[in-house]
Amino acid sequence: MTSPNRVIPGATGVLALADGTVLQGIGVGRVGHAVGEVCFNTAMTGYQEILTDPSYMAQIVTFTFPHVGNVGVNLEDVEQFGREGGFGGARTTARGAIFRDVPTPPANWRAEAGASGALDAWMQARGVVGLAGIDTRALTKLIREKGMPHAVIAHDPDGNFDLDALVAEARAWSGLVGLDLAKDATTLQSFTFDEGLWGWPEGYAKPLPEPKFEVAVIDYGIKRNILRALTSIGARATVLPATTTAEEVLSRKFDGVLLSNGPGDPAATGEYAVPEIRKLVDSGKAVFGICLGHQMLSLALGATTIKMDQGHHGANHPVKDLETGKVEIVSMNHGFTVDRDGLPDAVQETHVSLFDGSNAGIRLKDRPVFSVQHHPEASPGPTDSLYLFDRFAKLMEAAH
Template sequence: MEMQKALLALEDGRCFNCASFTGGGEAGGEVVFNTGMTGYQEVLTDPSYQGQMVCMTYPLVGSYGTNPEDLESDRIQVAAFLIREYQEHPNNFRSTAALRDYLISGNVLGICGFDTRALVRHIREKGAMRGMISTKDLNPASLTKRVVSEVPSMAGLDLAGGVSTDRPYRLVNDEKEFVGASDLNPSVWRTTDGRPRVTAFDFGIKYNIARSLEAAGCEVVIVPARFGAEKAMSLKPSGVFLSNGPGDPEPLDYAIDTARALAGKVPMFGICLGHQILGLALGAKTYKLKFGHRGLNQPVKNLLNGRIEITSQNHGFAVDQKSLPADVELTHVNLNDDTCEGFRHKSLPLFAAQYHPEAAPGPHDAQYLFDDFVNMMKNR
């Protein structure tokens, strides 16, 4: 396998000599790390990673190839993929393409051959920062200057709008079945058997969230991020879901206003970015974490029953639990840093989780949250 010399430069001047296993090119974005040993294909296609260069802490990546069944969206979302050692020959009966070929098909740079754990330690100590990879500009001083001038900060950017659908759709066998223009009406629903009907706002929704809602007994129609509260209510849904997505929630005024307008009118459930949007809508504040939570092994304590859940997470921002209003109850905390991982309103039918109960990849400890949402809609 042919490799090309490459350079990774961070905005603070730290540089790593490495090699591209996907050919020549350049990429920039916020450098983040994921602590999972597996699940790299789900990571690559998770819209919450839009605009980020993802480093896997586990050193050997690529051993099981890629396949169409493990996608979480219809394309690769990461800006670049950073690993210690690429496994060139996958050995898995489900594999249909090698990781290298999959990245090349999406025009995404993959680099290897450097100390990824040194990179992760640096990010943990100094905080998340912008970076740039190049196979053309191998001068550390030059590439570092370009990071500062060419790569935007994630803070203040509306990244969700770039990954949201522009038309409402259903997910059928992981294919989008568009259901018409934005002026939908209640006739969009197919079921007449009393199943809960969920309008899901797409801020970067993962396929397995839609699958999990359907597995819990819901019919799901996914709508654009800017669909609005009035249009959502015109569908007469049983409940509204606010999805995961990339980046900073504060610039998403349209989403925050929608969540605020819907609160109390219909049961609501938010995950990840949806958790932050709902928090802002209720009057809480959000902030950027030093280096984020990304992996499939994050311990969370459920304060309602005292149980510990091992969870899948992917977020760089969080809700400030000290800013939660008096009528909002903290329900889950992260045992690593005591950050807010979930809340519920004391009187209105709404709740949210910062982590990913649908997993993909990861454990299924929190799948019960989808059942809680269904029960909330049925008891409304």
């Protein structure tokens, strides 16, 4: 890690941290700059799903896996529902990406043909600023020791950077605490989704002719694979804006409600979402929360949330189910956590992270309501916890 006060000859990309540290390397993707919080992700696959996950909104993702780009990109693996021209862009997903090596050309049968299948060109089209050729292990160590820094990532093919101005911009950024990003990530109007999980060689599954369940999905920044997992248990998913009221949901006779993942501070989004979640819980409906949905459900039940120093970002996180004793390897992506020491008496802790002991799941003792911090739909990651969607289906069946 260095703190140069000048641009190194040949550098076309930089990362300027708020503490004055500047990393210089090779620019990738969009020309320009973006400010955000730098995190690291330990997944060994799934860079496209990671970069299109709305939960990474306002963040710059450092990939610890060195080989990125080799499987190319395609339309099937986009996780975001975007407002900007169909699949959206970096405004509502990750703002930047950092790699050890320059992304390699695609060599995979699922990659799109031509330049559009290459990660660099795809990042340019989506507006994601990238930086390659730096010591990602050193940056990861810095984050582990000092927390996720505010930073500006910049790319200029001519190497023209005002390093002092970039550091000043990083210092001036207010950060994620108190920031409601779900209002920008959510859908603007309701829609239904009927695509199932992917399988070889058929691709994405077709929906059942007649759905078993009608599920309301409150969209705080939903991933597509959550909806595919719902469809695969026989549900028809109706996606609703983050500001949808409980009265609107209950008037439509849904069998259950899913509170989705999403970006930002749960306490900020909870200003308008938590009162509605309380009403949904009180209605007796089956409720399932994932990630941000888990955090805001916890707030609605009387718990509190805390900003984490490093967060959990990866597809290799061990989580223990406290009720069965089973250990699952799961996908995680969050920078806030539920304070497990402040859980109300009516709430049972169901899952815990074996990395740091933080909360990873809850349920209500007397109602069909539960949630998890991790991502049972994976994408990317293992499917050890995919059974949680079946658990949701059983709760909806029992409520009939």
